[in-house]
Amino acid sequence: MNAILTDANPEALRRAIDQNQIEQQAVFGLASGATLHDDADVTWFYTGLNHPMFNGVLSARFEPAALESRVRAMLDFFKKRRTPMMWWTGPLTYPADLDRHFPRFGLVRAGDQPGMAVNLQALVQGVSRPPGLRVDRVQTSTDLESWGLPVRIGFGLPKFAVRTLLDHFQPAGPAGGPKWRHYVGRLNGRSVASSTLFLGAGVAGIYYVATLPAFRGQGIAAAMTVTPLLEARQMACGWACCRPPTRERGSIAGWGSRPTAPSAGLSPESGGPGSACPNAFKNSTRLARLAPNVPFLSPGLAGSGEAGRSACPDRGRALPGIKNAL
DSSP: OOOOOOOOHHHHOOOOOHHHHHHHHGGGGGSOOEEEEOOSEEEEEEOOOGGGGGGGEEEEBBOOOGHHHHHHHHHHHHHHOOOOOEEEEEOBBTTGGGGGGGGGTTHHHHHHEEOOOEEEOOOOSSSOOOEEEEEEOOOOOHHHHHHHHHHHHHHOOOHHHHHHHHHHTTTSSOOOOOOOEEEEEEETEEEEEEEEEEEEETTEEEEEEEEEEEGGTTSSHHHHHHHHHHHHHTTTTOOEEEEEGGGGTHHHHHOOOSSSSOOOOOOOOTOOTTTOOOTTOBBBEEEEEEESSSSSSOOGGGSSSSSSSSOOOOTOOOOOSSSSOO
């Protein structure tokens, strides 16, 4: 991991949240046959897979005079290959209002995603959880398969997308290194929840928090989040970032926050961590998606779960890591 972030300055936290997300998403561009480009003014990746979470622009820093030509050049790349993609914006984006230009390029706004920076030293260890729940770190391929079940159902991902994730997270895969840790929540022996810890940009990032629909509302998401955060603290991390899933937002919002922008009524989920973290921090990020009427967007993709910095906004469900509402 990069040097551990010790600066609690709000701007430093905002940028770390964004960079952590960029780094964890960029791993898709490291797979065999894929490409990852970290150019002077844009970071983007392409796998050719028929799902927007596997292709996109992660960060852009365009000079105003070159904005139109650079955006068109990026979109033309994906259009020519008839590949669905996502475009993320956040604190590292320049100009800051880049997303306001997207509609005229055929991109539609997918939504906003709050990012919370958690002071791990202030994190309370005790979190209420339902009887019979165990949170285990993934150790084997069988464990990883168990992790994939709540990810697929919770985020509404097609089977091939989850299979791609599992291949990436195998020990020999592009995301199989020590920066990643995955967790399975088992209730009375049944795999019902998932989460992932990613170490990057000097902070610990929490992703892929999902609970099977029939088991929500019991504080499981809170347990799946706090467990990797406590491990990150043991590894001397000072700060962590996470994006609460839309349907379980309360489990994270209950840690308290000092928002940089007004946040709509967030309340703790029953059994959540309560006021465990008084130093959370909101980081509003945005995600744009190619408009459904663009020819190369395959039918049905606009309504499918899209991971990256959030979830599928038009279904009100958070995704594993893209910028929107996760």
